[in-house]
Amino acid sequence: MTGSEAPPSFRLAYVPGVTPGKWVRIWQERLPDVPLDLVAVPAAEAPGLLRDGGADAGVVRLPVDRAVFSAIPLYTETTVVVVPKDHSIAAVDEVSLEDLAEDVVFHPLDDTLEWRDLPGRPAIERPATTADAIELVAAGVGVLVVPQSLARLHHRRDLTYRPVTDAPQSAVALSWPEERTTDLVDDFIGIVRGRTVNSTRGRRSSDAEQPKDQPKDKARRSGRPAAGGRTASGGRRGAAAGRGGASAGRGGASAGRKGARPGKPRRRS
Numbered sequence: 001m002t003g004s005e006a007p008p009s010f011r012l013a014y015v016p017g018v019t020p021g022k023w024v025r026i027w028q029e030r031l032p033d034v035p036l037d038l039v040a041v042p043a044a045e046a047p048g049l050l051r052d053g054g055a056d057a058g059v060v061r062l063p064v065d066r067a068v069f070s071a072i073p074l075y076t077e078t079t080v081v082v083v084p085k086d087h088s089i090a091a092v093d094e095v096s097l098e099d100l101a102e103d104v105v106f107h108p109l110d111d112t113l114e115w116r117d118l119p120g121r122p123a124i125e126r127p128a129t130t131a132d133a134i135e136l137v138a139a140g141v142g143v144l145v146v147p148q149s150l151a152r153l154h155h156r157r158d159l160t161y162r163p164v165t166d167a168p169q170s171a172v173a174l175s176w177p178e179e180r181t182t183d184l185v186d187d188f189i190g191i192v193r194g195r196t197v198n199s200t201r202g203r204r205s206s207d208a209e210q211p212k213d214q215p216k217d218k219a220r221r222s223g224r225p226a227a228g229g230r231t232a233s234g235g236r237r238g239a240a241a242g243r244g245g246a247s248a249g250r251g252g253a254s255a256g257r258k259g260a261r262p263g264k265p266r267r268r269s
Contacts (some may be wrong), residue, residue, distance in 0.1 A: 009035045010184045012254050013050065013058030015112075016041040016130070017077075017149030018172060020059055024057050026191045034184065041080040043112050047124070050177055057176035057185050061112050064175050068199040071175040079113065079146040079167040104142030112147060113168045119145065129139060130154065 012019050020038065025035045039055045046060040051068065064071050074242060083089045089099065097119040103122030108127040123142055127133040133144045134154040148168040151161040174192050175209070176185050 007035060008184065010057075010173070010188065011037045011039055011055040012188070013039040013041045013046055013055035013060070014108070015041060015046055015058070015060055017147060018059045018152050019094055019149075021186070023191050027085040029189065030197055031187060042110060044110060052176065053180075056180070056182065057174060057188055059197075060173060060175050062171040062173050064173070068177060069175045070178045070181065071215050072189065072192065073171055076169050076171045077149055078167050079145060079164050080148045080161040081164050081167075082134065082144045082146060082151050082154075082161045084137065084140055085158055086144070087164045089162055090160050092162065094165055096166050097164060100143060100164075106136060106144045108133045108144075112150070112170050113145065115168060134159070147243050180205075 010031075011021060012024075014131065024036055025037070027034075038258065039049070039058075041049050041055075041058070041073075043061050046058050047064055047069070049055055050058050050060075059074070060071075062073065081089060081095060089095055100120040103120045104123050105118060106123050106127055108130050110129050122141070123136075127136060130144070130146060130150055131154060136142060137144050138156055140159055143166055145164055146159070148163075159169055174189065
């Protein structure tokens with residue numbers, strides 16, 4: 001590396017609700033010389049950031065454009081409804097969308113769930129963000145349906161949440177531009193998939209990574225002599241002849257020993 005070249009680094013984007021800390025710690029243990037930079041990004045802006053090279057990979061919410069991005073699904077979140085602690089829903093373990101029919105259900109502009117039909121009664125105006133919708137829930141104006149990680153992210157002591165059994169769910173994936181699948185991306189894939197440090201990472205094989213006995217194997221397959229042979233055919237014949245001669249020598253020695261057994265020396269009188 002020349003003095004003008006920057007040291008390698010890896011930039012990982014992540015969307016609200018995702019906690020990449022475990023993977024970051026493993027990265028720092030395995031690749032201490034390669035800094036990992038975290039880039040927080042709103043869910044809707046993550047694909048554009050990755051496409052424009054603002055990050056090498058991202059932990060994002062599906063779906064993504066599979067014509068552009070590769071994606072490895074990581075987990076699917078439980079969907080919950082956030083309500084004030086004195087709301088009737090707080091008294092039950094779980095609810096269905098039908099149970100929200102009489103409530104105002106906020107649908108923020110940054111909603112991460114894909115709805116066919118919104119539950120409950122619509123609000124007069126859509127909140128700009130999930131954080132704004134949480135403030136309205138705390139004011140007793142309505143309720144909010146979100147992935148559980150977002151309910152935890154915006155936790156308040158005066159609010160609680162309950163699972164919604166039939167609501168859409170949000171899937172989280174590791175994603176990156178397919179045309180930029182670098183060695184560092186492969187390293188991070190191995191980490192999120194739980195591979196050990198000694199396991200195969202799926203990189204393209206280089207000459208340095210080939211087994212030491214590969215040239216010998218290649219010679220056998222191609223008909224070229226191994227090291228020390230002058231020609232393909234002559235080398236093999238010579239080797240075979242040498243082996244045959246050695247075998248004959250061993251055979252002769254064996255024959256000699258076998259022939260000597262019957263003639264035991266007689267004891268002199």
